[in-house]
Amino acid sequence: VIRTNLEFLQNTGKSKLITITSSIPSEGKSTTITELGKIIAKGNKKVIILDMDMRRPTVYEKFDFANNVGMSTLLSGKNTLGEVIQTTEDINLNTITSGPIPPNPSELIMSDILKGVITELMSKYDYVLLDSPPIGLVTDAMMIMHMSDLNLIVLKANYSKKEFINNINRFVDDHDLNAGIILNAVE
Numbered sequence: 001v002i003r004t005n006l007e008f009l010q011n012t013g014k015s016k017l018i019t020i021t022s023s024i025p026s027e028g029k030s031t032t033i034t035e036l037g038k039i040i041a042k043g044n045k046k047v048i049i050l051d052m053d054m055r056r057p058t059v060y061e062k063f064d065f066a067n068n069v070g071m072s073t074l075l076s077g078k079n080t081l082g083e084v085i086q087t088t089e090d091i092n093l094n095t096i097t098s099g100p101i102p103p104n105p106s107e108l109i110m111s112d113i114l115k116g117v118i119t120e121l122m123s124k125y126d127y128v129l130l131d132s133p134p135i136g137l138v139t140d141a142m143m144i145m146h147m148s149d150l151n152l153i154v155l156k157a158n159y160s161k162k163e164f165i166n167n168i169n170r171f172v173d174d175h176d177l178n179a180g181i182i183l184n185a186v187e
Contacts, residue, residue, distance in 0.1 A: 002032075002036055002039075002152070002182065003036065003039045003040055003043070016127050016128070016150065017118065017122060017128045017130070017147060017148045017149050017150075018128070018129050018148060018149065018150045018151075018152065019129075019130040019132050019141070019144050019145050019147075019148040019150075019151045019152070020036070020129065020130070020131060020132065020151075020152045020153075020154060020182075021132040021133070021134060021135050021141045021144075021145070021151065021152075021153055021154070022134045022153065022154040022155070022156075022160075023134060023135060023153065023160055023161070023164040023167075023168070024134050024160070024161075024164075025056060026156070026159070027134075027154045027155060027156040027159065027160055027184060028154050028156055028184040028185060029132075029134070029154040030051075030053070030058040030059055030062060030131055032152075032154050032182060032184065033049055033059070033129050033131045034049065034059060034062040034063070036129065037049045037090075037093050037127075037129050038090050038093060040126075040127050041090050041091065041092035041093035042090070042091075042092075044092065045092060045126040046092050046124070046125045046127070047092060047093050047094070047125060047126065047127045047128075047129065048085070048093075048094045048095060048096065048121055048124075048125045048127075048128055048129070049093070049094075049095040049096070049129045049130075049131060050071060050096045050128065050129070050130050050131065051070065051071060051095070051096065051097050051098040051131045052071060052098070052109065052130050052131055052133065052140070052144055053098060053131055053132060053133045053140075054071060054072050054098045054099070054101060054102055054105035054108070054109075054133075054140075055101065055105055055133055055140075056133070057070075057097065057098035057099075057101070059095060059097055059131050060097040063086070063088050063089075063095060063097075065086050065095070065097055066097075067097045067098060067099060067100065068099070068100065069083060069084050069097075069099050070084050070096055070098045070099025070100075071084070071096055071108070072098060072099035072100055072101070072102040072105070073099045073100065074096070074099070074113075074117065075108040075109075075111055075113050075114055075117075076102065076108060077113075079099075081117060081120060081121075084097075084099070094125075105133075105140055106139060106140050106143075109140050109143050109144060110143055115147070118147060130144050130148065132144045132145065135153065135168075135171065142175065145175070145177055145179075146175065146177070148177075148178075149178065150178050150179070150180065151172075151177050151178065151179040151180070152179070152180050152181070152182050153168055153179060153180070153182070154181075154182045154184050155181060155182070155183055155184065156183075156184045156185045157183060157184065157185045157186045157187070158185070159185070165181075168181065
């Protein structure tokens, strides 16, 4: 359903940069982004998933990858882009895991290096999907969301706080973001 709805976005012929976040941990954002990446890739689109949640990374687990290099080592200058891209078992789908947990994730995300990485990836992939930290906990998500064409916020049925929807509306309006909500785990 999500992939189909993405087809209705204005087709500009350029890559799409999409951030997926949640209000708090354990709402299903990493599962959502990995499954969405797989489905988009099956449609013959080149996709890369970046795990930007450098405090609680989980994308590497979804693909059963090591997490010894990734966004943290790339943004700190320890590795090149080519050294951190990992190929998944799914045709057309790559990922960059978070890498080792750094002492300064916010500083790495605010760096100009990230903007350059995103620009380069958008020239090579049809979709660049960013797995962001939850927006209810840290400001890292805000920095990432401002770069994105679309921001999807995952809420989990019977788990997420209902009052967070008001916070999402205020957050989106205050920061002029293009956003949508994914209601996850609906029985």
